Amino acid sequence: MRKNKNIWFGPSTLVAAAFIGPGTVTLCTKSGALAGYSLIWALIFSIIATLVLQEMTARLGLISGEGLAEAIRKHSGKGFKNIVFILLAFGAIVIGNAAYEAGNLSGAILGLETIGLDGTISAICLMSIAGLFLWFGKYHLIEKLLVGLVILMSLCFLVTLFLVDINWSMLIKGFVPSFPSGTDLLLIIGLIGTTVVPYNLFMHSSLISKKWQNPEDLGLVKRENLVAIILGGFVSLTIMITAASTLFKRGESIQNAADMAIQLEPLLGDYAKWGISIGLFAAGLSSAITAPLAAALTAKGLFDWKENGVYYRMVWLSILGLGLAFFLRGYKPILIIQFAQVANGILLPAVAVFLLYIMNKSTVLGSYINSKRQNLISFIIIAVCVLIACRSLYSVLFL
Secondary structure: OOOOOOOOOOHHHHHHHHHOOHHHHHHHHHHHHHHOOOOHHHHHHHHHHHHHHHHHHHHHHHHHOOOHHHHHHHHOOOOHHHHHHHHHHHHHHHHHHHHHHHHHHHHHHHHHHHOOOOHHHHHHHHHHHHHHHHHHOOOHHHHHHHHHHHHHHHHHHHHHHOOOOOOHHHHHHOOOOOOOOOOOOHHHHHHHHHHOOHHHHHHHHHHHHHHOOOHHHHHHHHHHHHHHHHHHHHHHHHHHHHHHHHOHHHOOOOOOHHHHHHHHHHHHHHHHHHHHHHHHHHHHHHHHHHHHHHHHHHHHHHHOOOOOOHHHHHHHHHHHHHHHHHHHOOOOHHHHHHHHHHHHHHHHHHHHHHHHHHOOOHHHHHHHOOOHHHHHHHHHHHHHHHHHHHHHHHHHHHO
């Protein structure tokens, strides 16, 4: 008899919850405020890319019983080739997670500063708290509370969607790809980076391998993946649409959490600032714990380290330290958050290539390797990500 048939709260649900963090709230709000509905297509593409790539990681974890990191270590060849693959994967996940950690911390601080707390002191305290939870392995004690607060914030955006005045004709036009003049094109690659989070590709396959073991459960795993990510993507869309409906027509730029809170005023009124602040703090702290943990678990799989060993702890301590150091440089939290998502968007194609390589190895997946259609769709996603990244970077550096 098969166990673990619950598809309503599993690894894919955690993946969806992971990308509803301060980066998503900030990037979707900023995109709506600066470009109106015209970047909806970029978010839709990001959601589709997440569905495709996370389905592959779920299939990998279920069929092989291995996470992506373990699969790269065991099946990427021998000798120099294997070393290169491992080091490139490790470099991508460490760089991406360090940037992401800075964004998570900045998101939490952004919420606290809005209600009058000092940013520097709060940053040091939060990193210390995150470090203690990771050191003693007790992060699950506050995980449900933080996730609950993030869900509450998401519900606020969902309800607000029905209270704002939506320009439906412009919203429909937003599904057509365009690069609006005068818009920071890095927002586009940032939207991709905050939705298709590279470390989720490693974390998802590892979690799937622990919960599901029977290949006959693949249909259930795919269903959970579909439901969870579509719901998470819908929350992202509601944030962008409410921002486009409230902030864009006022011509306001986003500098802090108080600016973002304006879009929740139709529902929360004068308490909107508190709603967005608590939500950003919860999302930031939760992700500030999971990002270093994901990096350490990935390194463990790549190098076959012992969990909670010296090297394992050095990885997550390094991620915490780099995130704090970046924040203490004095950059504005909004800029740090945007940079973190852009960095993830740029690194995503490299991680996706590793995944695609593994998904075509019959020694790992047997008859469950990618079909030609799955390879074509994956290749298109990777190519589009590369083209958008190049277009965005070119516009910043040379125009």
